[in-house]
Amino acid sequence: MAADPQRGPKREMSLERIVDAAVQIADADGLGAVSMAAVAARLGYTTMSLYRYVSAKDDLIQLMQEEATGLPPESIREAKGWRARLVAAFRASVQVYLEHPWILDIPITGSPATPNSAAFMDVMLDALAETPLTDDERLAAALQVTGQARWYGTILAAYARQARERGMSPEEIAAYEDRLFATLITPEEYPALRRAVDAGVFRSEADPFQFGLDRTLDGLAAYMAERESGAPPAPSAPWHEPEAPDVAEDKRYREARKAVRDAEKALRAARKLERQALAEARQRAARTRRDT
Structure with missing residues (x-):
C-alpha cells in the first residue's frame, strides 16, 4: 500500500503518523470527513506529500481499519472453554465498533485480508x-x-450517535421510542407489534442481542453433543449466489417489482379495513350484550 519509501527527499512524516491522523479525524467526524487533503492539513503538509507514503485513499482507509481494529485481546485465548472464548471475541469486536463506529461504514469486500482482522477470525477458529x-x-x-x-x-x-446529536441519554431515547411506537403502532394495523409495545419491550432492560447470541451458542452446544454421541455431520447446504436481473430485462424487472409493491400496498390496506371492520363488529356485539 505504501509507496517506495526511498523516493523523494528525506521525509519527516511516517505512514504511522498519517494513519493515526486519519483515525483521529474519523473518530471525531466520521469516515466521510477523511480525505487526503484533510489528513495532510492535520499534519501540516501538502496533499501531494501524502502520496509518497499512501498510494490512494482506499489504501489509507484499509490501513485505518487495520489500526482501529487492533489485535484481539489476549483475554480471549485465556477464557475457559469454546463458549466463553466466543463470547469474549464477540464482546471485543463490539467494543471496537463502539470506539471506532466509522468502521461500520467501510464496505465489506471479501474475507478478512489484513493481519488484525484475520487475527480475530483466527482466535475464534482456535476456540473451536x-x-x-x-x-x-x-x-x-x-x-x-x-x-x-x-x-x-x-x-x-x-x-x-443519536444520543450525542440530541443531547439525550440512552434511557431518554428508549422512553422517546416507547412513546413514539405507542402513538404510531395501532392494534388494528399491527396487532402483534402493538402487543409487544404494550408489554413494554422498548422499556425493558433485557438485552435482545445477548439473548440471540446465547441461543446461537446453545444451538452449537446441542449440535456438538449430537456429534459427540456419534451423529454424522449435518449435510452441507450448497452456496447459492442470488441472481441479479439481466441488464436487458432491467426495465421490465423494475416494472414488475413496482407492480408487486402496489399489490402489497393494496393488500395491506384491505387487511387494515378488515381489522377495523372486525373491531367495530366486536364493539357492536359488546354493546348489544350490555343493552340486553
Whole structure:
C-alpha cells in the first residue's frame, strides 16, 4: 500500500503518523470527513506529500481499519472453554465498533485480508479447534458470531450517535421510542407489534442481542453433543449466489417489482379495513350484550 519509501527527499512524516491522523479525524467526524487533503492539513503538509507514503485513499482507509481494529485481546485465548472464548471475541469486536463506529461504514469486500482482522477470525477458529465440528462448521460458527457482533455494534453506534446529536441519554431515547411506537403502532394495523409495545419491550432492560447470541451458542452446544454421541455431520447446504436481473430485462424487472409493491400496498390496506371492520363488529356485539 505504501509507496517506495526511498523516493523523494528525506521525509519527516511516517505512514504511522498519517494513519493515526486519519483515525483521529474519523473518530471525531466520521469516515466521510477523511480525505487526503484533510489528513495532510492535520499534519501540516501538502496533499501531494501524502502520496509518497499512501498510494490512494482506499489504501489509507484499509490501513485505518487495520489500526482501529487492533489485535484481539489476549483475554480471549485465556477464557475457559469454546463458549466463553466466543463470547469474549464477540464482546471485543463490539467494543471496537463502539470506539471506532466509522468502521461500520467501510464496505465489506471479501474475507478478512489484513493481519488484525484475520487475527480475530483466527482466535475464534482456535476456540473451536477441540470441538467435534468440521472445518466448514467452525468457520460458519465464527461467521455467525462475527455477524451478530457487527449487527450489535451497528445498533449501539447508532444509538450513541443519536444520543450525542440530541443531547439525550440512552434511557431518554428508549422512553422517546416507547412513546413514539405507542402513538404510531395501532392494534388494528399491527396487532402483534402493538402487543409487544404494550408489554413494554422498548422499556425493558433485557438485552435482545445477548439473548440471540446465547441461543446461537446453545444451538452449537446441542449440535456438538449430537456429534459427540456419534451423529454424522449435518449435510452441507450448497452456496447459492442470488441472481441479479439481466441488464436487458432491467426495465421490465423494475416494472414488475413496482407492480408487486402496489399489490402489497393494496393488500395491506384491505387487511387494515378488515381489522377495523372486525373491531367495530366486536364493539357492536359488546354493546348489544350490555343493552340486553
